[in-house]
Amino acid sequence: MKKPLPILGLLIGMLLLALAGFAAFESERSIPPQQTPVVAPVRPSTPKRVLQGEKMVALMCVHCHRDPSTKTLSGRPMPDLGTDLGNLYSANITKDPKFGIGEWTDQQVVTLLRTGAGPDGRPRLGMPRFAYLTDEDASSIVAFLRAENPLTRATSLPSHPQEFSPLAKSLMSTALKPIPLVKHLADAPPASQPVALGRYLVIGRYQCYFCHSQSISTNNEANPELSKGYLGGGDKMLDDDLQVRISRNLTMDPETGLGKWNEAQFSKAVKFGMAPTGILHGPMPKFSTLTDDEVRALWAYLKTVPKIKNATPEDGAVTTK
Numbered sequence: 323m324k325k326p327l328p329i330l331g332l333l334i335g336m337l338l339l340a341l342a343g344f345a346a347f348e349s350e351r352s353i354p355p356q357q358t359p360v361v362a363p364v365r366p367s368t369p370k371r372v373l374q375g376e377k378m379v380a381l382m383c384v385h386c387h388r389d390p391s392t393k394t395l396s397g398r399p400m401p402d403l404g405t406d407l408g409n410l411y412s413a414n415i416t417k418d419p420k421f422g423i424g425e426w427t428d429q430q431v432v433t434l435l436r437t438g439a440g441p442d443g444r445p446r447l448g449m450p451r452f453a454y455l456t457d458e459d460a461s462s463i464v465a466f467l468r469a470e471n472p473l474t475r476a477t478s479l480p481s482h483p484q485e486f487s488p489l490a491k492s493l494m495s496t497a498l499k500p501i502p503l504v505k506h507l508a509d510a511p512p513a514s515q516p517v518a519l520g521r522y523l524v525i526g527r528y529q530c531y532f533c534h535s536q537s538i539s540t541n542n543e544a545n546p547e548l549s550k551g552y553l554g555g556g557d558k559m560l561d562d563d564l565q566v567r568i569s570r571n572l573t574m575d576p577e578t579g580l581g582k583w584n585e586a587q588f589s590k591a592v593k594f595g596m597a598p599t600g601i602l603h604g605p606m607p608k609f610s611t612l613t614d615d616e617v618r619a620l621w622a623y624l625k626t627v628p629k630i631k632n633a634t635p636e637d638g639a640v641t642t643k
């Protein structure tokens with residue numbers, strides 16, 4: 323019996339944030355926790371935003387939301403999230419007004435992305451939060467979800483109801499809450515500031531840190547760099563065949579991290595899943611559409627991250643699984 327950890331981890335993470343983050347949030351702004359926070363107005367759709375949104379959705383949303391039978395973003399069962407919280411399903415996020423998000427306002431979509439809170443206040447378990455997305459990137463995602471596209475085509479298929487475990491239910495009626503809004507950038511740093519841009523890509527746009535730190539349960543979504551074992555790898559997750567995969571050390575430690583890699587090797591690994599250590603498996607995405615500026619920025623930023631010594635299986639480490 324596999325004991326997948328990410329979802330339990332996510333749950334504990336949400337719990338800790340609910341307790342710590344929310345206390346701080348509430349005292350700072352005195353907003354009652356049930357109230358759905360109000361995000362900045364969403365920027366209008368432009369062809370450029372639709373294109374940027376298409377790229378981000380392909381890299382960050384399609385894997386979980388694409389239904390192989392409809393070939394649209396109408397949702398699917400998510401056994402790869404594990405079963406600690408029950409049987410989870412991603413939702414229909416096509417333009418369908420009844421079953422999809424056609425009638426959600428743009429701000430409701432962005433609130434969900436940033437905090438995990440739906441318009442009804444119910445936290446969406448299993449849906450990652452993109453707290454640090456820039457306003458520009460969030461607006462681009464919305465622009466794409468509203469655009470004419472085979473993926474977003476209105477699909478009248480209800481989202482499968484979640485089958486929560488007793489653990490999930492008890493936690494949802496007590497401490498499990500969406501995360502507070504954090505202060506984020508309006509626009510991504512320019513390519514001429516590669517370290518700043520790379521940092522944004524790692525904690526905001528692509529959330530590499532979320533999978534590549536010690537454990538989702540100890541990630542700090544409000545302060546990603548304070549996550550335990552930040553970018554040192556070692557988190558256990560499931561691939562599409564429900565095999566356990568362990569994320570890897572992205573710090574520049576020469577023995578257990580990327581210290582002996584060069585930028586070209588890094589680029590091939592991140593874009594095409596071809597690492598010097600061999601072919602990479604899911605859930606590591608293939609970031610095939612990254613621009614050269616993005617790869618350069620990621621590499622420049624990773625060079626500034628404090629090194630961690632943490633061996634994972636490809637370094638010959640034996641896991642106690």
Ligand code: HEC
Pocket residue numbers: 378379382383384386387400410411412413414415422423431434435440445446447448449450452463481484
């Ligand atoms: C790891 C898998 C995963 C990824 C990645 C993911 N989602 Fe989700 N998403 C879910 C799950 C699971 C739910 C359903 C949660 C629930 O209903 O409790 C969900 C729910 C949603 C909802 C709420 C729909 C509703 O009717 O309640 C929206 C909107 C959404 N996702 C958009 C996105 C977007 C946009 C992206 C990419 C930026 C994305 N998701 C990435 C798993 C994922």
Ligand code: HEC
Pocket residue numbers: 523524528529530531532533534559567568569570571572579588591592597598599601602603604605606607609620636
């Ligand atoms: C959904 C989780 C997830 C996300 C998001 C993610 N990764 Fe990964 N990554 C993994 C896993 C799991 C592995 C190991 C795959 C395997 O075992 O084959 C991995 C492997 C790697 C490797 C190979 C390292 C080595 O030592 O062989 C690199 C490089 C890498 N990821 C970089 C990134 C970067 C950069 C980002 C963000 C742009 C990122 N990853 C986002 C899960 C993720």
